[in-house]
Amino acid sequence: MPGRPTSEEHRAPEDDLREHYDRTTAAPISKMNALTIFSGEYQTRDYYMNIGPTFSDPVARALYAEIASIEEQHVTQYGSIIDPNETWLEKWLIYEATEAYNYYSCMTAETNPRLKAIWERFLDYELGHLHQVIELFKKFERRDPAEILPDKLPDPIAFQSQREFVRKTLREEMALRARGTQYVDKSEEGPASQQYRLQLNSTGSPSDAVARNYRWQPGTELAKSA
Amino acid sequence: MDQHLGMNRTGIDMSPVHSKQMLQVDAEIPQTTDGSSTRAGIENYFLENADPLGSVPLPGTVKGAAKSALKMTTGHHPEVFINKLGERLAYERSGVRVYQQLIAKCTHAADSLTPDLPLPIERLEEFCRQEEEHFDLLTQCLKKLGADPTAQTPDADASGVAASGMMKVITDPRTSVSQCLQAMLAIELADNAAWELLIKLAEDMGMKDMAEQFQHALQQEDIHLREVRDWYEKKCARPGENLAAELSMFC
Incomplete structure (x- = not known):
């Protein structure tokens, strides 16, 4: 099913x-x-x-630069949902807990024993870091880490289809802007983002150029007539 | 190690049901959004506005500059010659490194129990030494022309990028000797053609001594090419056999 073309995803910083x-x-x-997202x-x-500039093909470089600008929006958006009033040590504590939680999720979902052991080792490292920060939190903030950390580890992230x-x-959110x-319907989008997009796409969009007439084909498009 | 049947899942036949689904394209998916951008449009823009790949450095010595100026006036192109000498110099340096890597791989293969058996190491070491001699020769030639042998010329840059894929194949611990030989064959083929061109350029510049020295290098490269091709063909025809003993007869 169709998604939102990259060229339509750009928006003004004030809407980020x-x-x-x-x-x-x-x-x-x-x-x-x-923190995970x-x-x-x-x-x-x-x-x-990092990878875009390693290509010599100007189309690939432009495509990666365009996608990077969208990813930059995402970083800004998800960075902004984190409470800036948390203290540095509080943030650190949540970071370590999040890392442990992510590795724990990977370990739980992995069925290959060799890989499972790698996730387990990383989980062990992170638990070590977490305990280190718990001590620092108690020492310097004189607060109880239990007010920040969950009682028990939440259900692991479901790495499945x-x-x-x-x-x-x-289906439900493609028309949102x-x-x-706030998220609003496409029809209520402000002029700032529309203007921003018009300007950014005024000389075309690399992702549009690359997607143009493209249809996935096993063995690439050259195998079509074979 | 060379070839074996395994769980290769890269082909579409691995999943007949899903491949049918993958080919069913939702009609709603637009093939183009605004139609104003094309690959060719972007490519043309950059082709029109690209800077060249560096420049041939000016001779660093008065003697060299005087020689270059003299040749320019007589219709010769010392900058082309210096560019190509610089390219060859860089290529021969890479040649030493690829042979060193291949020797390491073959030495390891000789010590291991894998069926991917090695080539005659002494022969590879000899080729490696010759590549180094060629490197030294080119360094001296560039100095004689008053050019700086430490400079990277534009063609050295381009040829370095072109050879980087070959280098990756040879340095990858997973590749077999046979796969490395395929890359070596490409390297030696290009090397031979490049020496032939360099001889023509030296003759055109009136550098007879250099042309003769290059001719000697070409003869050695010719042997490299012949033997690499021979090893490669034998490896492909009879994978897993120890060619070291048999091939050492050529040495």
């Missing part, structure tokens, strides 16, 4: 920020989810920014 969670009321899993987006943005979820999300900190 969201309301952040409240550190005093948000559930620990919400904080960990925010934020980190994932950061990784993706860095990937496109999410096709139905993706289809449902596309951002305006200020």
Whole structure:
């Protein structure tokens, strides 16, 4: 099913920020989810920014630069949902817990024993880091880590087919756009993002150029007539 | 190690049901959004606005500059010659490195129990030494022309990029000797053609001594090519056999 073309995803910076969670009321899993998606987006943005310039093909370079600009929006968006009033040590504590939670999820889902052992080892490392930060938190903030950390580890992230979820999300949310900190219907999008997009796409869009007339074919498009 | 049947899942036949589904394209998916951008449009823009791949450095010595100027006035092109000498210099340096890597791989193969058996090491070491001699020869030639042998010329840059894939094949611990020989064959073929061209350029420049020295290098490269091709063909025809003993007869 169709998604939103990359060229339509650009938006003005003022439409990139969201309301952040409240550190005093948000559930620990919400904080960990925010950090997980934020980190994932950061990784993706860095990937496109680092790998794109290694290509000599100008089309590939332009395509990666365009996608990187979208990933940059995602990093900004998901960075903004994290409560900026958390103390540095509080953030550190949630970071370590999130890393442990991610490795724990990988370990739980992995069926290959060799790989499972790698995830387990990384989980062990992260638990070590977590305990280190728990001590620092107690020492310097004189607070109880239990007010930040969950009582027990939440259900692991389900590394399984999410096709139905993706289809449902596309069906229900493809026409959404951002305006200020809110999601609105396409028809209510503000002039800032529309103007921004017009300017950015004024000389065309690399992703449009690459997608033009492209249809996936086993063995590439050259195998079509064979 | 060379070839074996295994669970290769890269082909479409691995999943007949899913491949049918993959080929069913939702009609709603647009093949183009606004139609204003094309690959050719982007490519043309960059082709029109690209800078060249560096420049041939000016001779660093007065003697060299005087020689170059003299040749320019007589219709010769010392900058082309220096560019190509620089390319050859870089290529021969890479040649030393690829032979060193191949020797390491073959030495390891000789020590291991894998069926991927080695080539005659002494012969590879001899070829490696010759590549180094060629490197030294080119360094001296560039100095004689007043050019800087440490400079990377534009063609050295391009040829380095072209050879980088070959280098990756040879340095990858997973590749077999046979796969490395395929890359070596491409390297030696290009090497031979490049020496032939360099001889013509040296003759054109009136550098007879250099042309003769290059001719000697070409003869050695010719032997490299012949033997690499021979090893490669034998490896393909009879994978897993120890060619070291048999091939050492050629040495």
